[in-house]
Each structure stands twice: as structure tokens, then as C-alpha cells.
Amino acid sequence: MAKMMGPRFKESRRLGLNVCGHPKAMKRAVKGTARSDKKLTEYGKQLLEKQRLRAYYGVMEKQFVNYFLEAKKSKEQTGPALVKILESRLDNMTYRMGFASSIRQARQMVTHGHMLVNGKKVDIPSYRLSVGDQVALAPRGKKVDLFKDNYETNFVTSYPYISKDKDLKATFSAEINREDIPVEIEDQLIVEFYSKNM
Numbered sequence: 001m002a003k004m005m006g007p008r009f010k011e012s013r014r015l016g017l018n019v020c021g022h023p024k025a026m027k028r029a030v031k032g033t034a035r036s037d038k039k040l041t042e043y044g045k046q047l048l049e050k051q052r053l054r055a056y057y058g059v060m061e062k063q064f065v066n067y068f069l070e071a072k073k074s075k076e077q078t079g080p081a082l083v084k085i086l087e088s089r090l091d092n093m094t095y096r097m098g099f100a101s102s103i104r105q106a107r108q109m110v111t112h113g114h115m116l117v118n119g120k121k122v123d124i125p126s127y128r129l130s131v132g133d134q135v136a137l138a139p140r141g142k143k144v145d146l147f148k149d150n151y152e153t154n155f156v157t158s159y160p161y162i163s164k165d166k167d168l169k170a171t172f173s174a175e176i177n178r179e180d181i182p183v184e185i186e187d188q189l190i191v192e193f194y195s196k197n198m
Contacts (some may be wrong), residue, residue, distance in 0.1 A: 046193035053185050057086045057104055061128065068194050078179035079187025087181050088172070090117065090135070091125035097135055098160055098169035099147055114141030129172045131161075135171040167189030 040048065054064050071081035084094065091107040094115055100106035107125045109115055115122060116136045117129065129135070141147055151168055158164070160180050163173040178187075 020083065041198075043193075046196075047188045049186050049189040050193050053083070053086070053183070053190060056103075056183060056185075057089070057092060058107065059086065065194070065198075068190070077187075078191045082185060082190065083178060083181055083187060085128070087176055087183075089125065090115065090122060090127040090128050090129060093129050093135060093162075093172060094158055097164065098151045098157060099135075099137065099168075099170075100148050101154075109141065109147065114138050114144070114147065131172055131175055133150045133172045134169055136170070142168060 002094055052065075055059065059067070067085050068078070068082055070080045071085055074081040087096075091110050092103055092107035094100055095103045096110060099115070100109055108128075110125045112125055112129045113121055113123045114137060116138050118134055118138075119125065121138055137151075148168065151164075159182075161172060161174045161176045162170055
């Protein structure tokens with residue numbers, strides 16, 4: 001099973017992601033030593049934001065570009081629409097709902113067939129959930145104590161767009177608002193990056 005952590009430590013440290021609490025990372029995160037604190041060109045800032053968002057959700061570049069193009073066609077602003085698309089992926093929602101302790105672990109759970117969406121097994125991490133979809137552990141997933149422990153210990157963690165039941169089920173219950181997503185990214189820089197480079 002994937003280690004109980006977010007994106008890989010080196011990548012996290014390099015991009016200034018999820019470093020809180022780790023002693024080595026905290027030393028590096030002192031103001032002025034992190035890469036994001038160094039003087040960057042406008043292009044450099046845009047590229048760094050794009051890389052940070054990609055690393056957070058663990059998405060490959062080609063897939064990320066496709067999500068951007070889809071967000072660009074949507075009726076709302078491109079930046080928030082892109083983050084909402086990424087947030088509604090099955091692997092991410094499995095993590096947000098508390099079945100896994102990291103996005104990497106959630107992705108592994110999905111690919112190994114431990115998750116059900118509306119009662120049907122789905123093993124595609126990029127599967128897009130819609131409002132009203134119910135996510136639950138598959139019968140063989142319920143036999144794994146780690147998954148049950150994750151869900152029970154994360155039961156208090158709540159997001160306005162997720163409602164959780166006691167019996168290892170959670171529902172994508174409402175539309176996602178950008179301000180409810182706990183990802184600190186400047187969406188506009190990513191939009192500017194792709195606008196100039198596509």
C-alpha cells in the first residue's frame with residue numbers, strides 16, 4: 001500500500017507543497033530558502049504554479065492540458081473551473097472522503113478495485129464524480145482494517161460538498177465552490193501560462 005503521505009517528499013520540498021511538520025522540510029521552508037521564495041521571472045512563477053497543481057493531484061502533463069482545455073470551454077472562469085475538475089476526480093474524492101490518508105493511497109485503492117461508485121466497481125482514478133454520486137468501500141475493501149481506520153479517524157474532517165455516513169459510505173452532495181477547496185494555488189497564473197504557451 002502507498003505510504004501515508006502526499007506527493008513524494010523531494011517533489012513536495014522542491015515545489016513548496018505539503019511540507020508542514022516534517023523536520024527536514026521545515027528547515028528548508030525557512031523564509032528565503034524555498035524555491036518559491038527566490039526571484040522568479042513572470043514565466044517562472046506561472047510554470048511553478050502549474051507544476052505545483054499538477055504535483056498536488058498527481059496528474060500527467062497531457063491529462064492536465066486536456067483538463068485545462070475543458071475548463072476553458074466552461075461557462076465559469078477557467079482557473080476555478082480547472083481546480084473543480086481536478087477536485088472531482090475519483091482518486092481525489094476517495095482521499096477527501098477519508099477512505100485514504102493520501103491521494104497516492106487513494107489512487108492505489110481505486111486501481112485495485114476497492115471502491116464502488118453508486119454500487120458499481122470503478123477502477124479508473126480519473127473517473128469524474130457528479131453531484132449525488134455515492135462512494136463506498138467494495139466488500140473486499142471492507143476487509144482491510146487500514147481503510148476502515150482511515151475512514152473512522154477522518155470522520156470529523158468535513159467539506160461542504162461531501163456528506164459522510166457511519167457505514168463506510170460518503171456522498172458527493174453539493175456543487176464545489178473554489179473557496180471550499182483546500183488547495184492554495186494562484187489559478188490565474190496557470191491560465192496565463194497556458195494562454196501564452198498553447
